[in-house]
Amino acid sequence: MNAPTGLIKIKGRYYAQVRVPLDIVESYGRKQHKESLKTGDYTEACRQLHAKVASIKQKFDDHRATLKTKAVAEAPMPALTPQSFADLGRQYGREIAERELTVRADLYEAAIAEPKEFWRSASQKFSESDQFNYFDKLMAEGDLDRVVGYIIRKRSEDRIADLKRMVDTGDMGDLLALALERQPGLDRRAHVALALTLARSEIAALQNSLSGDLEGHRTAPALTQTSASIPASTTPALPPISLDALFDKWKAETKPSASTLSTWRGIIRSLKAAFPEKADDAGSITTEDMIKWKDHLVVTGKTAKTINASYLACVRTIYAYGVNNKLVAVNPGLGVKSAGSRKAGTGRLPYNNDEVARLLELARGETSPAKRWLPWLAAQTGSRISEVAQLQGSYVMEQDGIHYLDIKPAPDAGSIKEEISERTVPIHPQLIADGFLNFVKGKGDGPLFYRRSSGDPDKKHASKGVSNHLGAWIRENGFTDPRKAPNHALRHWFKTEASRVGIDSRDVDKLQGHAPRNEADKYYHPDLSMKLAALKKIKLPPVKKVDETGLDSDEQPTD
Incomplete structure (x- = not known):
């Protein structure tokens, strides 16, 4: 055959x-x-x-x-006007920078809103096991800044490699189509030359983005052989839109949380106050204006983290929306950044056992429901104070003889941080012994710690005011260490104390509403009895002193 x-x-x-x-x-x-x-x-x-x-x-x-x-x-090219190529390249580079900022914002939002789906979708992008393992580790740690940064870096590096391959091999079908779309009517030589210019401009913009320079406008090297002229790209003038109107359009489309709305409205007010003559025309604010505003924020004592992560992030996001929707021509916040860094000795700390014991004893003597019970609930669950401040009487439930809290958003437009934050947590025996269930019974099915909320998702929930008043009361009672947030230091303490008494870290994460640390932990689902057994290991109020041997003061060995 x-x-x-x-x-x-x-x-x-x-x-x-x-x-x-x-x-x-x-x-x-x-x-x-x-x-x-x-x-x-x-x-x-x-x-x-x-x-x-x-x-x-x-x-x-x-x-x-x-x-x-x-x-x-x-082939020998007819003379092209170098400036026209440079203009087209700069314009395209700016668009790429705008796109990258929007992609980052979208990724971050997706990571917060749907972490499981985000993990599933993003993990498919990693072909190498070491890349996937590193990504999985970052997701388990819950560090969304590093997670999104890692994905952006991989995405940009892959695109840069693809663009270089196109240029090196001449396989430029997509780039040629883009050039034709940008500048129809070109002859073949000019068409190819423009495609190469756009490719180099995109590579430069992506490299600037990776290096942290989102405003950088490195363009392709000027073409030396030129003869035919390409008309410079022009952008039609856009009708003016006020800062408030731009913000409202962004809000209507993205539907952010009430707390974000409240904070960002204040940031927009700050920007308007800095440039009142430009408040009715958001497009008239320039990068130079943004730098002046940033410098003013520095002088007023704002930290670099607050300026970059709150003020500038807000403005960049709003303007990115405006650029993408043809409401403003450019994003003046791109590339503006406070150069300061977090100083040693400024990171958040937990309360120690002495402080938690003193705070809980103070709370025991209070008649205000929020002051009496919220410190105890935060200490026994490790919850964010905003989660327990919006508890309803109907959220205190019983199953198989175990009383527990059903932590979820309040029905009157309350909110919690993310999907994983919704959980069930048994009530510590000490709270039951102190009469917490009787208090709940007396309040009925409605809010336990606030009277009523507006129900308007654009407004701060009433429980936010309760949380703030509680924090002020704690400060007034001598808890003044600036590194220990009055309410949130209890959440830090719970994590630390749970580890000290030997609670499985997986149980701690489930109790506090933290994301699983790795893929295996996602298969761990403790029931109420397992959670209660873990909680009982934490003594409330805690033992005041823990000596260097690790023994509580009432467990000291005798001679």
Whole structure:
């Protein structure tokens, strides 16, 4: 039986072999193209042969296309106006920078809103196991800044590599289509030249983005051989829109949380106060104005973190929305950044056992429901104070003899941080002994710690005021260490104390509403009895002193 045409065997392995067509044989560099079928089995080799031969012939076609593209690109070019290319490149580079900022914001929002779906979607982008493992580790740690940064870096690096491949091989179909869309009516040589300019501009913009310079406008090197003129790109003037109107349009479309709205409204007020004459025309605010505003914020004592992560992030996000929706021409916040860094000795700290014991004893003597019970609930659950401040009587439930809190958004437009924050937490026996269930019974099914809220998702929930008043009361009672947030230091303490008494870290995360630390932890689902057994290990109020041996003061060994 004769072997099929193109099938050969070398040292026990089968190969597909195809003669290189005469029209490309010289540039191809060989007369025969041979590829292994990676098998020594004749039947299997015959099965694979047709597809492999087709693949090789496609490579011949690709080679011809590359030769044609290179011939056009390398042909003597008529004179083109260097400035017109530079203008087109700069404009395209600015658009890429705007797009990258929007992508970052969208990724961050997706990571917060749907962390599971975000993990599932993003994890498919990592072909190398070490890349995936690092991404999975960042997700487990819950550090969304690093997670989004890592994905952006990989996405940008992949795109840069793809653009360089297009330029190097001449495989520029997508770039040529983009050039034609930007500047129709070009002859072939100018068309290819513009495609190369756009490719280099996009590479430069992405490299600037990776280096933290989102405003950088590195453009492609000026073309030296020029003759035909390309009209400079012009952008029609946009009708003016006020800062308030721009903010309202962004708000209506993105529907941010009430707390974000409240904070960002204040930031927009600050920007309007800095440039009152420009408040009715958001497009008139320039990058130089943003730098002046940033400098003013520094003088008023704002930290670099607050300026960058709150003030400038707000303005960049609002303007990015405006640019994408043709409401303003440029984003003046791009590239503006406070150069300060977080100083040593400013990071957040937990309360120690003495402080928690003193705070809980103070709370025991209070008659105000919020002051009496919220410190205890925060200490026994490790919750964010905003989560327990919006508890309803109907959220205190019982199952199989275990009383527990159903932590979720209040029905009157309350909110919690993210999906993983919604959880059930058993009530510590000490709270039951102190009469917490009787208090709940007396309040009925409605709010436990506030009277009523507006129900308007654009306004701060009433529980926010309760949380703020509680924090002020704690400060007034001598808890004045600026590194210990009056309410949130209890959440830090719970994490630390739970570790000290030997509670499984997976249980701690479930109790506090923290994301699983790795893929395996996502399969761990403790029931109420398991959670209660863990909680009982925490003594409330805590033992005041823990000596260097790790023993509580009432557990000291005797002689």
